[in-house]
Amino acid sequence: xxxxxxxxxxxxxxxxxxxxxxxxxxxxxxxxxxxxxxxxxxxxxxxxxxxxxxxxxxxxxxxxxxxxxxxxxxxxxxxxxxxxxxxxxxxxxxxxxxxxxxxxxxxxxxxxxxxxxxxxxxxxxxxxxxxxxxxxxxxxxxxxxxxxxxxxxxxxxxxx
Numbered sequence: 386x387x388x389x390x391x392x393x394x395x396x397x398x399x400x401x402x403x404x405x406x407x408x409x410x411x412x413x414x415x416x417x418x419x420x421x422x423x424x425x426x427x428x429x430x431x432x433x434x435x436x437x438x439x440x441x442x443x444x445x446x447x448x449x450x451x452x453x454x455x456x457x458x459x460x461x462x463x464x465x466x467x468x469x470x471x472x473x474x475x476x477x478x479x480x481x482x483x484x485x486x487x488x489x490x491x492x493x494x495x496x497x498x499x500x501x502x503x504x505x506x507x508x509x510x511x512x513x514x515x516x517x518x519x520x521x522x523x524x525x526x527x528x529x530x531x532x533x534x535x536x537x538x539x540x541x542x543x544x545x
Contacts, residue, residue: 425478426477426478426479427475427476427477427478428475428476428478429474429475429476430463430469430474430475430476431461431463431474432461432474433461433462433463433471433474434460434461434462435460435461436459436460436461437452437457437458437459437460437461438452438459467480468480468481482532482533482534482536482537483524483533483534484524484525484526484528484532484534485524485525485532486521486522486523486524487522487524487525488522488523488524488525489522489523490518490519490520490523492523492525493518493523494516494518496516497518498515498516498518498519498520499514499515499516499518500513500514500515500520501513501514501515502514
Protein backbone atom coordinates (compact mmCIF):
# COMPACT_ATOMS: atom_id res chain seq x y z
CA UNK A 386 0.00 0.00 0.00
CA UNK A 387 2.82 2.39 0.91
CA UNK A 388 4.61 1.62 -2.41
CA UNK A 389 1.50 2.57 -4.43
CA UNK A 390 1.16 5.79 -2.39
CA UNK A 391 4.85 6.66 -2.99
CA UNK A 392 4.48 6.02 -6.75
CA UNK A 393 1.42 8.30 -6.90
CA UNK A 394 3.22 11.06 -5.01
CA UNK A 395 6.24 10.62 -7.31
CA UNK A 396 4.02 10.93 -10.41
CA UNK A 397 2.33 14.06 -9.06
CA UNK A 398 5.71 15.65 -8.31
CA UNK A 399 7.03 14.78 -11.80
CA UNK A 400 3.92 16.21 -13.47
CA UNK A 401 4.21 19.41 -11.43
CA UNK A 402 7.90 19.79 -12.32
CA UNK A 403 7.16 19.17 -16.00
CA UNK A 404 4.42 21.81 -15.97
CA UNK A 405 6.74 24.31 -14.28
CA UNK A 406 9.50 23.52 -16.79
CA UNK A 407 7.19 23.93 -19.78
CA UNK A 408 5.92 27.23 -18.46
CA UNK A 409 9.44 28.50 -17.77
CA UNK A 410 10.62 27.49 -21.26
CA UNK A 411 7.78 29.14 -23.14
CA UNK A 412 10.14 31.92 -24.21
CA UNK A 413 7.37 34.48 -24.33
CA UNK A 414 7.79 36.97 -21.55
CA UNK A 415 6.07 39.80 -23.40
CA UNK A 416 2.53 40.79 -22.67
CA UNK A 417 -0.25 40.21 -25.13
CA UNK A 418 -2.98 42.66 -26.02
CA UNK A 419 -5.14 39.76 -27.16
CA UNK A 420 -7.87 38.42 -24.90
CA UNK A 421 -6.62 34.89 -25.60
CA UNK A 422 -3.68 34.12 -23.29
CA UNK A 423 -2.59 31.37 -25.73
CA UNK A 424 -2.01 33.81 -28.58
CA UNK A 425 1.73 34.12 -29.20
CA UNK A 426 3.28 37.59 -29.46
CA UNK A 427 6.71 36.44 -30.64
CA UNK A 428 8.22 33.64 -32.71
CA UNK A 429 11.75 32.23 -32.64
CA UNK A 430 13.45 31.86 -36.00
CA UNK A 431 16.52 29.83 -36.96
CA UNK A 432 20.02 31.03 -36.22
CA UNK A 433 21.68 33.11 -38.87
CA UNK A 434 24.27 30.92 -40.59
CA UNK A 435 22.76 27.64 -39.35
CA UNK A 436 23.60 24.67 -41.57
CA UNK A 437 20.85 23.22 -43.75
CA UNK A 438 22.69 19.94 -44.25
CA UNK A 439 23.93 19.05 -40.75
CA UNK A 440 21.03 17.33 -39.02
CA UNK A 441 20.33 18.19 -35.39
CA UNK A 442 17.31 18.58 -33.13
CA UNK A 443 15.18 21.68 -33.87
CA UNK A 444 17.01 22.42 -37.11
CA UNK A 445 16.09 22.31 -40.75
CA UNK A 446 17.79 19.31 -42.32
CA UNK A 447 18.02 18.68 -46.05
CA UNK A 448 19.89 15.76 -47.55
CA UNK A 449 23.28 17.13 -48.70
CA UNK A 450 23.04 15.31 -52.05
CA UNK A 451 19.60 16.80 -52.76
CA UNK A 452 20.72 20.25 -51.59
CA UNK A 453 23.66 20.13 -54.02
CA UNK A 454 21.46 19.03 -56.94
CA UNK A 455 18.97 21.89 -56.50
CA UNK A 456 21.67 24.42 -55.64
CA UNK A 457 20.40 25.14 -52.14
CA UNK A 458 22.52 27.33 -49.89
CA UNK A 459 24.27 25.34 -47.18
CA UNK A 460 23.40 27.89 -44.48
CA UNK A 461 20.23 29.74 -43.53
CA UNK A 462 20.12 33.52 -43.50
CA UNK A 463 17.67 35.88 -41.85
CA UNK A 464 16.14 38.83 -43.60
CA UNK A 465 16.83 42.08 -41.77
CA UNK A 466 13.30 43.40 -41.29
CA UNK A 467 11.73 45.73 -38.73
CA UNK A 468 9.98 42.73 -37.12
CA UNK A 469 13.02 40.40 -36.95
CA UNK A 470 15.78 40.81 -34.39
CA UNK A 471 18.76 39.08 -36.02
CA UNK A 472 20.72 39.12 -32.76
CA UNK A 473 18.13 37.30 -30.63
CA UNK A 474 16.37 35.44 -33.50
CA UNK A 475 13.01 36.75 -32.27
CA UNK A 476 10.18 37.79 -34.61
CA UNK A 477 7.69 40.24 -33.06
CA UNK A 478 4.32 39.41 -34.61
CA UNK A 479 2.71 42.80 -33.92
CA UNK A 480 5.39 44.53 -36.01
CA UNK A 481 4.72 42.50 -39.18
CA UNK A 482 2.78 44.64 -41.68
CA UNK A 483 -0.46 43.07 -42.85
CA UNK A 484 -3.50 43.93 -44.90
CA UNK A 485 -6.32 44.76 -42.50
CA UNK A 486 -9.37 42.51 -42.86
CA UNK A 487 -12.43 44.65 -43.46
CA UNK A 488 -14.08 43.10 -46.54
CA UNK A 489 -16.63 40.32 -46.58
CA UNK A 490 -16.34 37.67 -49.33
CA UNK A 491 -19.16 39.41 -51.20
CA UNK A 492 -16.70 42.23 -52.00
CA UNK A 493 -14.90 39.76 -54.29
CA UNK A 494 -17.71 37.45 -55.45
CA UNK A 495 -21.45 38.08 -55.52
CA UNK A 496 -22.10 34.63 -54.01
CA UNK A 497 -19.75 35.35 -51.11
CA UNK A 498 -17.97 32.41 -49.50
CA UNK A 499 -19.21 29.17 -51.09
CA UNK A 500 -18.51 25.78 -49.55
CA UNK A 501 -20.37 22.51 -49.96
CA UNK A 502 -19.64 18.99 -48.79
CA UNK A 503 -21.10 15.88 -50.38
CA UNK A 504 -20.86 12.46 -48.75
CA UNK A 505 -21.41 9.23 -50.65
CA UNK A 506 -21.86 6.60 -47.95
CA UNK A 507 -22.00 3.71 -50.42
CA UNK A 508 -18.75 4.66 -52.17
CA UNK A 509 -17.18 5.81 -48.92
CA UNK A 510 -16.18 9.20 -50.31
CA UNK A 511 -16.57 12.79 -49.27
CA UNK A 512 -16.23 15.67 -51.74
CA UNK A 513 -15.60 19.33 -50.96
CA UNK A 514 -16.30 22.17 -53.34
CA UNK A 515 -15.82 25.87 -52.82
CA UNK A 516 -14.69 29.11 -54.40
CA UNK A 517 -11.69 29.60 -52.10
CA UNK A 518 -13.01 32.67 -50.33
CA UNK A 519 -13.02 32.49 -46.52
CA UNK A 520 -15.94 33.26 -44.25
CA UNK A 521 -13.71 35.62 -42.25
CA UNK A 522 -13.00 39.23 -43.17
CA UNK A 523 -10.32 39.85 -45.81
CA UNK A 524 -8.15 42.80 -46.71
CA UNK A 525 -8.52 45.06 -49.71
CA UNK A 526 -6.60 43.85 -52.77
CA UNK A 527 -4.72 45.12 -54.56
CA UNK A 528 -2.99 46.46 -51.45
CA UNK A 529 -3.74 50.16 -51.09
CA UNK A 530 -1.11 52.89 -51.11
CA UNK A 531 -0.57 54.38 -47.65
CA UNK A 532 -1.05 51.09 -45.77
CA UNK A 533 1.72 49.43 -43.74
CA UNK A 534 1.99 46.51 -46.17
CA UNK A 535 2.07 48.60 -49.37
CA UNK A 536 5.86 49.03 -49.64
CA UNK A 537 6.29 45.23 -49.51
CA UNK A 538 3.47 44.70 -52.01
CA UNK A 539 4.90 47.32 -54.40
CA UNK A 540 8.40 45.79 -54.15
CA UNK A 541 6.95 42.38 -55.06
CA UNK A 542 5.17 43.85 -58.07
CA UNK A 543 8.45 45.34 -59.30
CA UNK A 544 10.19 41.96 -59.02
CA UNK A 545 7.69 40.21 -61.30
